[in-house]
Amino acid sequence: MKAATPKASKYEEALSKYNTNLDDNEVREAVKKIITEKVHENDNLDVKRFLMGSIELTTLKTTDSEESVLAFTEKVNEFDEAFGDLPHVATICVYPCFAKVVSETLEVDGVEVACVSGSFPSSQALIEVKVAETALAVKDGATEIDIVMPVGKFLSGDYEGVADDISEMKCACGDKPMKVILETGCLKTASNIKKASILAMYAGGDYIKTSTGKLEPAATPEAAYVMCQAIKEYYDETGIQIGFKPAGGINSVMDALIYYTIVKEVLGEKWLTNKWFRLGTSRLANMLLSEIEGQQIKFF
Template identity: 55%
Template sequence: MDKYNQAIAESQVTTDDALVASKVNEILEKHLEENRKPEVLRQLFNSIDLTTLKSTDSQQSVANFVERVNAFDNEHPDLPNVAAVCVYPNFVPVTRTVLEVSSVDIASVAGCFPSAQSFIEVKMAEIALAVEAGADEIDIVFPLGDFFDKDYEEVADQISEMKHACREAILKVILETGALKSAQNIRNASVLSLYSGADFLKTSTGKEYPGASLEAAYIMCECIKEYYAKTERMVGFKVSGGVSTTEDALKYYTIVKEVLGEKWVATNEYFRIGASRLANNLLSDILGEETKFF
């Protein structure tokens, strides 16, 4: 057995879809309401990767988008800002030029997002260019085709090479759980990503396939927990794809907190929510009135 299959074989994380659904329901029934409080809403807002990934994005539209993040610091000095702004690689330079808030990172999708279908050299070049331009974090897509071919060595090699291209930047690996579908596939993809150097596991691109699910989040967090027990390396979790309401965000927060523990959700260092619509909805609930700031 090669080391990739061995790592998967040694994982004790459940691959029983019915059991996963049961565990999710149990956690939410017991703990969701205790997290419905103002300080959690503020922490959730501070965990957002505010995202613009449209075909119509332009230098001017991205600059305007970033200026709203700058303005938030001035108009709401009593509230924490978002964790990061997430843009396409070619907009990292303008984001770096316009962004004035030191607490907000620049994240960039790269590696031929969202399909991840290109030469590895092209993927690495795009990552390297984004980092050189000022990206603090890189979000790549898991190599689904090689995974479904069971070419786990190729999967691991590609992720490792892209991690190397990140240099000091954080690497988030998007599993695209809507394509993986089953608990077993999500578990196996999580294990491969963790042992290939991922700094974060992320659920979805929000593009071609169904977005995040609570069940996928549970499995991914269980894999992170198991990996941490073996290596003592904390790996973050990012939920994305269809998370737009405060209720959605609270449910994911509850899953992460109960599976991984308080230290994963205490700051935005290890918990993120990739979103565009969520920011206004959360802000409205925090302020107690409908707000369309972003």
């Protein structure tokens, strides 16, 4: 009697709908072509103003305190008064213990309060702890949640475990959007990045994000390209629009322009709003401000 074939899990079935067998060299060449041929078109003031409004101003330091986070938030309030003709940042991103401080201090309409949660940056904690931390952040005023995919489970092939973790934390978010950080530097290959992207979206992620910024390498144009491809294919398959956030290692205005160009070329204009495209960086704010204003400015 022939043995029964094991039934594929719903996540393996989901992955089977997509091409996840990618060639890293082909990805590198495609990215090089976009950078060489397209970035210069976007190197202008209008795009830089747009990028200013897509920044997630982030403080995730061991030395953060209520006083420092309060001052950080006040800077966003002051920016609106000092540079009223420029877009304000999209988000202030902090640890969950500071959600209340930010939500009570922030005076600018349209700036979201994002919290990293679920045992950031490692995601190495019991699921009950990760869910509780997420729920408490939302209760204290977080309007968006950033979690880290359990990378160890992914690399050991436990796709169901990965998706279950993400789904449980999404439930704890309620109606608040959740970003899933893939930590692409640990995933190594384009194929792994594509698989992780698809799993994160199917499991309930509203955005996919490259990195925590705590490990090297962080965001890369190649990872961004693969993630945007996955978002596009997922949208074509399901009709669900998912946001994209590169984070970590965005050290220059040119880096930001490269990510903008990849989003524009792979995903198109529909993603070029500060809802669907975010940049996880703080150092970029002063750099953009200086280029827009034509003089050295250290506001943040």
